[in-house]
Amino acid sequence: MAIYNKHSLFIKVAMCLPLLFFGLASQSFASAVGLPQSTIKYGIATQVGYYSVKDPEGTTNQAFLVQPFNFIVTDWLPNGTKYWVEAYYSSLAFDAATDSVGQEVQHVGSKLGLLYNFSANRFWHPWAGVGVDLSYSQYSKRHLVNEYGFLAKRLQDRNNANVALLVNVAAEWLASSRWQSGLKAEYRMPIGQNLQSMTMSVYFLFR
Amino acid sequence: MNKPKTISSKHSFSSYHYQNDYYLSGPHKRAWAHLNFAIKQGNGILVLSGQSGCGKSTLVQSFALKLRENNQRHVFFSSAANFNELPDRVDQRLVVIDDAEFLSTKQLEILNACIESANEDLQYLQFLLVGSEKLEQIIADIKHSNFRNKVVFSYQLGLMNPAETMKYAQLQLSTKGWQVNSEVAKELLRDLYDCSSGNAELINKYLDQLQAANELYNVQHIALNRNSLPESLNQDDLKSNIATNSMSDTLIDDPNRINSVPWFRSKKIKVVGLGYLASVLIAIFVFHSTTFFAQKTTDNKELVVNNQLLETSTVLPVSSNTSKLMVGKDIIDIANVDRQVSEQSIVAATVSVQQPLPKPTGITRIKNKPVVHNNTTKSVSNIVKNTHNVKKEVLEVSEQKQDLATKTVTNLDRLFNAPEENSFTVNKTEEFDPNALTHTQEVELQLVTTNSRLPTELEKIFRQEFSPELDKIKLNRLVADFEVAYEFGDLKKIDNLFLETIKSNKIEGKKALKDEYKKLFNITQSRNIRIYDLFWRKEGNAVLGKGAFKVAIFERGSAQKSTFTGNIDLKVIESNQSFMFSELFYNYGNL
Numbered sequence: 001m002a003i004y005n006k007h008s009l010f011i012k013v014a015m016c017l018p019l020l021f022f023g024l025a026s027q028s029f030a031s032a033v034g035l036p037q038s039t040i041k042y043g044i045a046t047q048v049g050y051y052s053v054k055d056p057e058g059t060t061n062q063a064f065l066v067q068p069f070n071f072i073v074t075d076w077l078p079n080g081t082k083y084w085v086e087a088y089y090s091s092l093a094f095d096a097a098t099d100s101v102g103q104e105v106q107h108v109g110s111k112l113g114l115l116y117n118f119s120a121n122r123f124w125h126p127w128a129g130v131g132v133d134l135s136y137s138q139y140s141k142r143h144l145v146n147e148y149g150f151l152a153k154r155l156q157d158r159n160n161a162n163v164a165l166l167v168n169v170a171a172e173w174l175a176s177s178r179w180q181s182g183l184k185a186e187y188r189m190p191i192g193q194n195l196q197s198m199t200m201s202v203y204f205l206f207r
Numbered sequence: 208m209n210k211p212k213t214i215s216s217k218h219s220f221s222s223y224h225y226q227n228d229y230y231l232s233g234p235h236k237r238a239w240a241h242l243n244f245a246i247k248q249g250n251g252i253l254v255l256s257g258q259s260g261c262g263k264s265t266l267v268q269s270f271a272l273k274l275r276e277n278n279q280r281h282v283f284f285s286s287a288a289n290f291n292e293l294p295d296r297v298d299q300r301l302v303v304i305d306d307a308e309f310l311s312t313k314q315l316e317i318l319n320a321c322i323e324s325a326n327e328d329l330q331y332l333q334f335l336l337v338g339s340e341k342l343e344q345i346i347a348d349i350k351h352s353n354f355r356n357k358v359v360f361s362y363q364l365g366l367m368n369p370a371e372t373m374k375y376a377q378l379q380l381s382t383k384g385w386q387v388n389s390e391v392a393k394e395l396l397r398d399l400y401d402c403s404s405g406n407a408e409l410i411n412k413y414l415d416q417l418q419a420a421n422e423l424y425n426v427q428h429i430a431l432n433r434n435s436l437p438e439s440l441n442q443d444d445l446k447s448n449i450a451t452n453s454m455s456d457t458l459i460d461d462p463n464r465i466n467s468v469p470w471f472r473s474k475k476i477k478v479v480g481l482g483y484l485a486s487v488l489i490a491i492f493v494f495h496s497t498t499f500f501a502q503k504t505t506d507n508k509e510l511v512v513n514n515q516l517l518e519t520s521t522v523l524p525v526s527s528n529t530s531k532l533m534v535g536k537d538i539i540d541i542a543n544v545d546r547q548v549s550e551q552s553i554v555a556a557t558v559s560v561q562q563p564l565p566k567p568t569g570i571t572r573i574k575n576k577p578v579v580h581n582n583t584t585k586s587v588s589n590i591v592k593n594t595h596n597v598k599k600e601v602l603e604v605s606e607q608k609q610d611l612a613t614k615t616v617t618n619l620d621r622l623f624n625a626p627e628e629n630s631f632t633v634n635k636t637e638e639f640d641p642n643a644l645t646h647t648q649e650v651e652l653q654l655v656t657t658n659s660r661l662p663t664e665l666e667k668i669f670r671q672e673f674s675p676e677l678d679k680i681k682l683n684r685l686v687a688d689f690e691v692a693y694e695f696g697d698l699k700k701i702d703n704l705f706l707e708t709i710k711s712n713k714i715e716g717k718k719a720l721k722d723e724y725k726k727l728f729n730i731t732q733s734r735n736i737r738i739y740d741l742f743w744r745k746e747g748n749a750v751l752g753k754g755a756f757k758v759a760i761f762e763r764g765s766a767q768k769s770t771f772t773g774n775i776d777l778k779v780i781e782s783n784q785s786f787m788f789s790e791l792f793y794n795y796g797n798l
Contacts, residue, residue, distance in 0.1 A: 033791070034727060035724075036771075124766070125763065172765050174762065174767035176769075
């Protein structure tokens with residue numbers, strides 16, 4: 001977990017800052033009757049998906065990953081929109097091949113998104129959103145193997161600050177006046193040489 | 208559905224608007240059943256008429272709630288004053304128009320056109336016109352026969368009968384925690400029918416007055432002290448009328464009544480309840496006994512008349528309608544006694560006379576007597592001082608100072624039978640110094656010495672006189688406007704309902720609060736608020752309203768609704784001849 005040693009302060013700040021900022025920013029609601037004491041919602045998401053890396057040496061194989069804990073903060077914006085902040089950390093390993101770089105990736109970042117609500121019908125009010133993913137990744141143990149599976153080439157580790165674009169759709173259900181559950185499908189399109197992914201997540205939000 | 212239910216009023220007997228659970232009397236049950244039938248008839252106009260105060264609006268609001276809960280109809284409330292167009296083009300609409308007798312011809316034409324349009328679009332649209340007895344006549348007189356053909360239902364809501372009146376009052380009292388467990392109290396409730404004719408609003412009014420006068424703490428006491436009842440209740444012949452009434456005692460043990468209260472359904476609860484009642488009665492008995500004996504020892508229970516020391520146990524009131532006491536074998540007029548007895552003896556006499564004298568007399572004949580400094584007197588002084596404050600406030604805002612002051616005196620005279628020469632007249636506000644009103648101090652003294660219940664009576668009369676009649680129609684309309692604006696997310700209308708300086712839970716100022724409502728309307732795709740159990744009272748030039756609310760919101764992005772309930776405090780001020788909210792505080796009861 002070298003990434004924690006080198007960048008532990010950065011990680012902590014990266015994960016906590018959005019929560020702290022948006023948590024403080026939403027305390028003034030509730031003067032209107034019926035408006036909940038706080039409209040800001042905190043949540044946790046479990047995400048599964050396929051990942052790959054656009055590596056300088058070529059695209060990697062796909063890797064399946066379960067991310068059990070992503071932390072979410074979301075609140076309303078005007079015109080039926082809401083922002084979405086999600087902090088995550090993941091650790092992946094990609095198998096090497098002759099044309100695919102094997103590597104381990106430590107990946108930490110925040111997704112900032114904007115979701116818009118559509119009222120499809122009385123029972124179905126999906127969300128569609130776009131956003132950016134700001135992350136920091138450490139790609140280590142990068143290597144290539146030969147046709148027999150033996151190490152062919154060792155490549156230098158690299159660290160990157162990454163930017164990616166996000167496109168997602170989501171549906172939510174109210175479990176109670178305070179709890180909400182949701183399902184989100186998301187595509188992460190990297191800008192530059194970093195991770196791309198197609199993920200599904202189940203999340204629970206608490207007000 | 209037709210089962211009688213208890214009233215969930217939290218603050219006042221007079222419960223405007225809407226009640227989730229509410230008592231259905233016979234007429235109400237029938238109206239409910241007819242409405243149920245009529246609502247299934249598809250398009251058309253439903254007419255519900257009845258005497259003012261018979262419970263039409265409450266019935267309709269409860270009925271509408273049921274429809275909403277069962278998703279049978281989208282119910283919209285309006286009134287003749289603001290009905291100009293249909294609120295929304297959704298199917299399955301029921302538009303309730305209150306005070307429909309005030310609908311103009313143009314409005315009726317709109318209504319007619321709406322129905323025809325809905326028929327063409329194959330949409331369900333019904334109008335429920337609610338109004339006074341005139342409404343039926345107005346509809347019958349409409350020249351446009353096409354309109355009359357659209358009336359698919361018409362029902363005139365009657366008043367409650369004596370049995371229902373008593374049941375209703377009992378339920379009202381029990382929901383407030385009052386126990387009606389004595390025969391005299393039950394008799395009092397029976398009297399309610401004679402003075403209210405089964406009109407729910409009047410019953411509520413009387414119960415409110417009793418509550419406002421703090422009389423309800425002991426219902427038995429009310430029955431004993433008839434003079435503390437509202438004027439219309441104070442009729443001696445009512446008793447005989449009621450005694451001949453067939454409903455009488457059957458009501459007390461009416462099994463339906465017991466079944467209607469869920470707490471009494473299980474035997475165990477019944478036993479616990481009876482045990483509790485018994486213990487309360489014992490506690491009351493013990494309390495009265497100890498008070499009696501304690502006072503007997505401290506005050507020596509002596510009455511001095513003409514320098515003779517008399518045992519107070521021999522003092523009895525000759526009758527409840529005179530100011531004469533029987534002391535031993537002699538009958539003494541209290542007015543005469545007052546000139547001679549000492550301060551202590553008056554107190555003793557008060558203690559000894561267990562049945563309060565109904566009308567104190569000779570108030571002004573005890574001039575220059577010192578004020579008795581006991582607890583009762585202090586409380587009386589406070590009341591009188593408070594009353595002066597009220598008077599001051601009224602005078603400061605009114606130009607008719609002289610009239611008000613005279614009115615005050617008239618009331619004092621009416622209460623105490625004070626001779627005119629001893630009345631005081633106040634011409635200027637500055638003269639309202641409690642210390643300067645020697646006459647009032649005398650009044651205090653006599654109040655204590657003759658009837659310990661009179662301070663409440665005094666307070667009640669002052670409350671009535673110095674709280675100008677609230678324009679409840681306007682107030683309720685204001686609340687209804689707020690509900691409608693809330694439901695339709697109408698920020699412009701919200702803007703018109705709030706004063707610039709409005710205060711709310713955490714913020715002040717109309718702009719800030721409007722922003723909050725803007726947020727609310729933004730995050731919800733639909734919403735509904737009902738403010739109910741409102742109890743209005745006048746305070747200075749403002750009107751304060753206390754009540755409860757229930758909010759249902761559909762947050763954007765989810766098809767499920769969130770419901771919040773809580774208490775709401777309103778402050779309303781008249782501005783530019785219309786009422787506006789100057790304060791709106793609320794707290795959630797449950798989340």
